[in-house]
Amino acid sequence: MAGTAGSTNYPKPWYRKALQCEVFFHYICRPQTKITVEKERVLSGIRPTGQLHLGNYFGAMRNYVRMQDEFNCFFFVADWHALTTLADNKELQSSVHRVIAENIACGLDPEKVCLYVQSDVPEIAELYLYLNMLAYKGELERTATFKEKVRLHPENVNAGLLTYPVLQAADIMIHRATKVPVGKDQEQHLEMARNFAQRFNHRYGETLVEPQAFNYGGELVKILSLDGNGKMSKSENQMNTLYLADDDDMIVKKIKKAKTDGGPAEPYAQKPDFIENLFTLMQLVSGPDTYKKFQDDYNNSSAGNTIIRYGDMKKQLAEDMVQFITPIRQKAADLQNDPAAIGRILKAGKDKARESAAVTIKMVREAVGVTYY
Numbered sequence: 001m002a003g004t005a006g007s008t009n010y011p012k013p014w015y016r017k018a019l020q021c022e023v024f025f026h027y028i029c030r031p032q033t034k035i036t037v038e039k040e041r042v043l044s045g046i047r048p049t050g051q052l053h054l055g056n057y058f059g060a061m062r063n064y065v066r067m068q069d070e071f072n073c074f075f076f077v078a079d080w081h082a083l084t085t086l087a088d089n090k091e092l093q094s095s096v097h098r099v100i101a102e103n104i105a106c107g108l109d110p111e112k113v114c115l116y117v118q119s120d121v122p123e124i125a126e127l128y129l130y131l132n133m134l135a136y137k138g139e140l141e142r143t144a145t146f147k148e149k150v151r152l153h154p155e156n157v158n159a160g161l162l163t164y165p166v167l168q169a170a171d172i173m174i175h176r177a178t179k180v181p182v183g184k185d186q187e188q189h190l191e192m193a194r195n196f197a198q199r200f201n202h203r204y205g206e207t208l209v210e211p212q213a214f215n216y217g218g219e220l221v222k223i224l225s226l227d228g229n230g231k232m233s234k235s236e237n238q239m240n241t242l243y244l245a246d247d248d249d250m251i252v253k254k255i256k257k258a259k260t261d262g263g264p265a266e267p268y269a270q271k272p273d274f275i276e277n278l279f280t281l282m283q284l285v286s287g288p289d290t291y292k293k294f295q296d297d298y299n300n301s302s303a304g305n306t307i308i309r310y311g312d313m314k315k316q317l318a319e320d321m322v323q324f325i326t327p328i329r330q331k332a333a334d335l336q337n338d339p340a341a342i343g344r345i346l347k348a349g350k351d352k353a354r355e356s357a358a359v360t361i362k363m364v365r366e367a368v369g370v371t372y373y
């Protein structure tokens with residue numbers, strides 16, 4: 001937390017607290033100077049693998065926007081991570097610009113957060129190399145996201161894909177970040193990052209900071225695809241994912257054909273995943289009264305007495321979704337029309353990110369012992 005020596009709201013008895021406190025000594029010795037205690041560090045990244053979607057927004061970006069005033073935030077476009085699955089790099093530059101534009105359109109302020117591209121910070125690759133010596137093949141092969149990618153793309157099982165969680169750990173630890181706003185699909189990776197930090201610290205001495213996944217509500221979010229088949233994704237199942245760049249007709253079309261069933265068999269029945277997902281979306285973008293009305297309709301329905309009308313629910317959801325997505329889409333499109341401005345933001349971000357990374361990599365090199373002169 002940021003604080004100044006002149007602050008008057010010390011808890012009472014103030015002198016007891018103050019005596020333990022560095023701020024107090026500073027105040028006594030140099031009353032005219034202000035000191036700032038460093039804010040907690042936050043990091044998050046998104047791969048430039050396509051258009052951003054509601055899962056990215058509610059799993060990651062929304063929290064990120066909310067954190068930018070309170071924390072020292074680093075946000076990056078994970079272009080090295082994209083290369084693990086990208087067959088064609090022609091779209092890489094426009095995808096990087098799109099991620100930046102869509103994030104700013106969602107409320108990220110480049111003046112408040114450090115916005116940069118992963119490949120602009122070579123210190124990350126160096127930390128990744130040291131961490132790779134502490135990551136075991138077996139645990140990497142057991143990672144859920146790796147197994148899923150192998151299942152979907154057996155022709156492209158490369159070492160970068162296998163060591164994805166190691167690179168991600170380096171992304172986070174290079175800035176000594178403690179909080180990582182991510183969706184539920186990343187929970188296992190965060191646990192692995194903590195394991196790598198512990199192993200490093202155990203072998204070389206206390207150096208790296210252990211990060212935690214973070215969401216304001218506590219629970220990490222996962223937005224399923226509209227056919228109930230896996231999660232919404234940039235690179236998979238695109239007709240069942242709602243993108244922040246989708247036009248109004250496309251939003252209506254996708255929601256209209258979202259998977260539903262014949263209705264609940266009994267009052268207060270447990271909802272199947274794909275129905276729960278529609279309610280989740282409604283809760284996120286519609287008003288509380290609308291959400292409550294359809295919840296009540298669902299809970300009061302039973303076999304032969306279907307009060308809930310999924311057609312009406314989807315129509316309402318589509319309308320509210322259009323209201324939600326349209327301003328973001330329009331702002332992002334405007335920003336993408338000014339690539340020079342995006343370039344300036346990324347250059348400034350690069351300098352700040354490298355400055356932070358240099359501090360960590362110096363400590364890491366000293367801890368590992370690769371300092372020879």
Ligand code: ATP
Nearest residue numbers: 047049055059060182183222223231232233234235
């Ligand atoms: P790709 O399919 O290329 O892996 P992606 O949609 O999974 O793309 P990422 O760039 O891997 O997106 O992830 C960016 C952030 O969005 C991460 O914090 C991730 O947890 C979050 N996220 C991605 N998909 C979802 C989802 N469906 N629900 C909630 N959070 C999600």
Ligand code: MG
Nearest residue numbers: 047185233234
């Ligand atoms: Mg992903």
